[in-house]
Amino acid sequence: MTEQYRSRTERRKMKKNPKKTKRKKGMVKRIFTALLLIFLIFFIAGTVTVFAMLRGTPELNPELLKDPVSSNIYDKDDEEIATVSGEENREFASIQDTPELVQNATLAIEDVRFREHFGLDIRRIGGAVLANFREGFGSEGASTITQQVIKRSFLTPEKTLKRKVQEAYLAVKLEQNYSKDQILEMYLNKIYYGKGAYGIKTAAETYFQKELDELTLSEAALLAGLPQRPNYYDPTKNPEAAEKRRNTVIAAMVKYGFINEAQAEEAKEIKVADMLNPKEKEPRKYEAFIDQVIREIEEVEGLSERDIYESGLKIYTTLDVSAQENTEKTLKDDAMFPDDKFQAGVVLVDTETGEVRAIGGGRNKKKGNFNYAIQSKRQPGSAIKPILDYGPAIEHLKWSTGKIIKDEKLVINGHEIRNWDRSHRGQVSMRKALEQSYNVPAVNTFLEVGADKAKEFAANLGIEPKEELEPAYAIGGFKHGISPLQLAGAYAAFGNEGIYHKPHTVRKIVFPDGREIDNTPEPVAAMSDYTAYMITDMLKDVVRKGTGTRARVPNLPMAGKTGTTNPPPNITHGTTDGWFAGYTTRYAAAVWTGYDKTTQEQYVKEGSTIAQRIFKDVMSHASEGIDTPDFKKPDSVIEVALEAGTEKKPSPFTPKDKIVYELFVRGTGPSGISQTYNKLGAPTGLSASYNEESNSITLSWNHAKEGNVSFAISMSVDGGEATSLPSTGGLSISVPNVQAGSTYQFQVVAIDESTNQKSDPASASIKIPDPTDEEETPPENTEPEPPTNEEEQPSPPHNDNQEQENGNNNNNGENGEKTDQEKKKPGDQTNEENENTETNTKPEQPPTPPRKEEEE
Structure with a gap:
């Protein structure tokens, strides 16, 4: 009864409010209609947008599915210097000749659902959408093998929504026209594996000198992991990175059931270095320079090394052909080096722009060899002192070049800092300390500046140690080291009024569709102009009369610094590294010399001497026939006379040879006059x-x-x-x-x-007195006297005409004149004898x- 009653009650209420119920139904209907309209609008707009994006999509050209398009490289004068193409290093392998092991390794890491999807992997796209929403468009890709074939064959490598839409459309069409095996075959023959090798068959021969059916699981996994970043994962250059990537591929093969855990563990135990048997290749022209071009292409967003070989690019570089050929010639001169294992790396840059003019990657540089100018990260020794010590001191503390620094015994954490000559001077000027490359004053300067300021100064010059700086860094004791490329760029800023340009080899990139990418780095005001000039003025003394005299080019205004590093503790002679970095107003260069490994038999015997000779040869050739003005002193710098060994002005009694001229930041200057010398x-x-x-x-x-x-x-x-x-x-x-x-x-x-x-x-x-000048005295009596037997005696000489020259005390010697002494009478005894x-x-x-x- 109660339920029926309540039901009747509710029915009565409903009968009383029929309009309210109708209003609710109407509102829901309107909301649904509005949402439907919004959806239709977005759908139509999206469809229109997609069709607009598809406009201009290229046709599926079977020829382009097979062969890549060559790229051209140009020098600084826009003259073509090289044509690069993957066709020059490609062998075709059919899918039937490609072992299942090799196919599975590729599918596991690149596209595990390849044989299931229709060209697009919806699940993978969903994950990529979330990643792109969180981190921005382009942060994660969802490309299938089919899409990668399309991208390599028809489209530019830019990461834009339009290109992605075109790629997806063409991928679906490709799946409709070709079988899965055909598409996988295209991929395995088209993809780039590094070291100029296109296709899996060529890669197997390049790295292992094997046929495909001879590859082991570990080798197949290594090759499958290379296409993502061929240059970075190159096992001949970065074996640790390559091994990590190989293990990632092996783990994926286990995850998707291609191999078991036992097989995986066995494959992982093999060291990458033990697997390799690289094939020797003929070097291409300007190999060391093109190495860096490839690296810079990889750094451009959306581009990779393989784009050089297959995207039909026009790459405009900064190469000076004459300077490059001379640098290579210098490094091939065996007479300059002690033995065949002694190596060198050289970089020449334009001081004003940072454009790299020449790179010497090593002696007898071959294609794919280690590039000592770019890849070598060695301790810089004293060449770092302008960057970590004296540059920051001038910039932040406004020290003068005559700043007096302590040169006394210095022990830090139980380790004594020693000068190269094992002696101390008590105190020394900053100019002299840099000129003669003393270590103790450099470390004292670093300590006064502070590690944070020093690190900041270096970072502005492209040298960015990741770890905290310790006092050993002040004299080049780096944990990871720097390259000649970095050091040349840093020194160029000193010669360019403190403006730093990142060293670069690529000016611009032009795509087949006419689109251009400007690759010129933005300039950085790394330091004040007074810091740059004052460091330069001191480094000129290094070349003129300090440790860098062997690098000096006659009649060329230049500055520079030497650097050497200590050998390992078990070796008591020689050095490990020899450096010289220097610059003019036109060019800057850095040279490293040494061995891959320092031993009792292999060590640098001549310090920085060979590095200086290489620098001199490279710099003199580059500067030949070019007007090279001297460094211009800015208005922010003044020149002041100081008494040597002090920070004070000379007194009126300071000897001339004790007066020196030093540079000060305008607004600063010496305090007081030296009292060292009194009259x-x-x-x-x-x-x-x-x-x-x-x-x-x-x-x-x-x-x-x-x-x-x-x-x-x-x-x-x-x-x-x-x-x-x-x-x-x-x-x-x-x-x-x-x-x-x-x-x-x-x-x-x-x-x-x-x-x-x-x-x-x-x-x-x-x-x-001269007796012959004495005169006889005439007789007083003129009367004749009777003759006598006694001899006549001469009369005493008169002193009336005898003169003495005395200085006149009254004239104080101003004119040097002297007065005659008064004549003396014969009887005078004063001064007579x-x-x-x-x-x-x-x-x-x-x-x-x-x-x-x-x-x-």
Whole structure:
């Protein structure tokens, strides 16, 4: 009853509100209709969009399904230098001749549902859509083997929605016109496996020198993993990465039931390096340079190495053919190297643009060989000092080139930092420390700058250590090292007013449809112009008179730095690496030399000497016939005279040879005037006396000596050329065997032995009596006298006409004039037997510091 009652009650309520029920039904209907309209609109819009995208889709051309389109490479002057095509290294293998093991390895890693889908893998597309929604379009692909055949044959490699739609459309058409075996055969013969090898058959011969039916599981898995990134997974260059990729393929084969766990474990135990038996190939022209071109193509979004061989690209590079050929010629000159195993890597770049002009990848470089200019990551030694030490000090602390740095015993974490000559100087200027490549001042500079600032400065120059920097990095003790390519780019920024351009070999890429990609990197203001110039000015001294003199090219304004690294602990002689990096306003270059492995028999015996010689040859050739201006000092830099060994201005008494000129950031400068040198007093009371008995002159003087003072004496006779007498630490000397009738002039100068400072001279002169010049005295009585038996005695000589030259104390020696001594009467005893002269001179005016000589 209750239920019936309630039911009747509800029915009554419904009867009372019929309009409300109708309104609800109407609203639902309208919402459904609106959603349907929205869906239809989106569907129509999507359909129209898809058809618009399909407009211009190429036809399925059977010829294009077989052969790739060659690419052309051009030099800096847009002259064609090479044509590259996979056709030059391709052998066809039918699907019947391709073992099931090889097919399964490829399907497991590339498209496991290949034999089930219709050209598109819907499940895979769903996963890719989610990934692209989370991380952005292009973050993950969903391409099937069928789609990859289409992409390699007909379409450009760009990652756009339009290209993806066209790819999907053509993939479905391809599935409708060809069998699964035919499509897989196309893929296995078209795909690129690295080292110029197209197709699985060619790849087997390239890496193992085997036929397809001879391949093991481990070898088949290795080949199947290469197409994703052929250059990166190249087992001859990156065996660790290749082995990791091979194991990924093996794991996929287990997952999808192609092999069991036991087979997988057995295959994984084999080292990739032990599997390889690479086939020797003839080198192509400019091989080392094209190596880097390939790497840069791979870095362009949407492109890979295989696009060079099969996409019909026009690749415009920065290559200078003349510089490249000269670099290769230099590295082939056996007379320059100690033995055949000694290696070298060279990179030459344009200082202003970062465009790579030449690459020397090694001696006797062959196709696919290790490229020492690009791949080699070696410790840079002292070549890093401008980048991690002195550059940051100028940039962040505004140090001058005359900054005084401690050069004393330095121990860090129990390890002593040593200079190359195993000595210390107490303190040394930054210029001298860099010029002579002292380690202790460099580490002290790094510690004062701070590791974070140093790392930031280096990163702006393209050198980015991932780990935290330790003091050992200040002198090149890197954990992973850097390449000549990186170092050349970093040094170029010093010669380009602090503007860094990433070194690059590719200017632009032109696709068959006319689309272009500009590959020129954006410039980076890596440092202030004052930092670049001040480092350059110091590095010029390295080449002019420091450790880098062997790299110097006559009449070419250039700067540079050497670098060497210590051998392993068990080797007590030689070095491991020899570097030289340098630059002009036109070009910059970096050279590495050394062995693959340093041993007791194989080590660098000449430090950086060979690297300097290579640099000189490469730089002189590149600069021949080109105007190379000197580095221009910016307005932010001033030149100031300093007293050597101090950060102060010279005093008026600083010797000329103790005055140096250093660079300061404008707005900074030396504080105060040096008090090292005070005026050194001249000798006083200088007198010269003649001793008739010994026929000698005694020269004596007084001096208030303080410290280690000696006296330099010069003498001239009768106005002739002055000669030096032995110096003395006493206050008198004796001059023997003098000539009668001659006038002797003397000058005595006090010298401070500790500072080499000299006083004003004191002067004196004396005339030696000559008996032949004496005159007879006339008789007083003119009357005749009676003759006597006694002989007539000569009268004493008169002194009225005898002159002595004395300095006039009143003129202080300003004009060097002397006055005559007053005539003496016959009875005078003063100075009658010992004639002497004393001259005091006025102190000379402080010397004017010499101007700094212009360097060549």
